[in-house]
Amino acid sequence: MLPKAQRVAFIDTRLQALYPDPPIPLDHRDPYTLLIAVLLSAQCTDERVNQITPALFAAADNPVDMLALGTEAIRGIIRPCGLSPQKARAITGLSQILLDEHDGEVPADIEALERLPGVGHKTASVVMAQSFGVPAFPVDTHIHRLAQRWGLSSGKSVAQTERDLKRLFPRARWNSLHLQFIFYGREFCTARGCDGRVCDICRTCYPARRHPKKTRKA
Incomplete structure (x- = not known):
């Protein structure tokens, strides 16, 4: 397992590389x-x-x-x-x-x-x-699940996950990271497609993990 600081840095860098300008998923006008x-x-x-x-x-x-x-x-x-x-x-x-x-x-x-x-x-x-454009880190089911798989939060509640992520990542990155987490969760670390041992981030953060990561529901 990578130390938490290294995990945070790797996740931040990897998500920025994959989704440098993440679009807003919901179509809207204003x-x-x-x-x-x-x-x-x-x-x-x-x-x-x-x-x-x-x-x-x-x-x-x-x-x-x-x-x-x-x-x-x-x-x-x-x-x-x-x-x-x-x-x-x-x-x-x-x-x-x-x-x-x-x-x-x-x-x-x-x-x-x-x-x-x-x-x-x-x-x-x-x-x-x-x-x-106000910095926020809304936590949906994708983010809640990923934060647990990557050892960023205990996942006891959505509110706790939000507080933990805000503490770990720079405020200036919150808005982009919120979207980047969602896109990564949908593409690579889905509820059924990755159990904490499959995707690139899970494998890099926890190379010795041998069993599925059990996560708490939001």
Whole structure:
């Protein structure tokens, strides 16, 4: 096993080499459409969300039009994303709050974002990072799993994983690393494709590992 400092340095360098300019996976036009896309991605793949949002945003891509569209019409469009009743209510609820309290704009404030219906810490962090460039390290299932496989966090909770990663990596790298972790997890270190002994990073960080790495769920 490499010492942690060497693991961190290797992971940082390797991910930067593989994904020097990682794109934002969810298609969007502005902070509002990103907020809606991230909300829809809960328990749904980014690919499926990107198939659904063109029709949704053609009908409504701002809070005024979204409220005019109505919860039932929204639900009909987003049904393939799953959890459509809850997500549709959240979309109309947050749209109303944006109009009432923020002049129809998405606030560049994580606490204000977290108060919106259907918006948790991870969603708020994604919007802060990708729309406003504020350093954040949102942790999804890919990142949570990789942090454990690579010995960067104990994985007791998503919140703990986020704190550990922020402590290990420079603040200036958080936004890019968040995306780089996701892309690497999808391409090389998937839940079924690597058990902690298969991919390049796992093998390099733990060359003597002989048994699958058990990970805690988020």
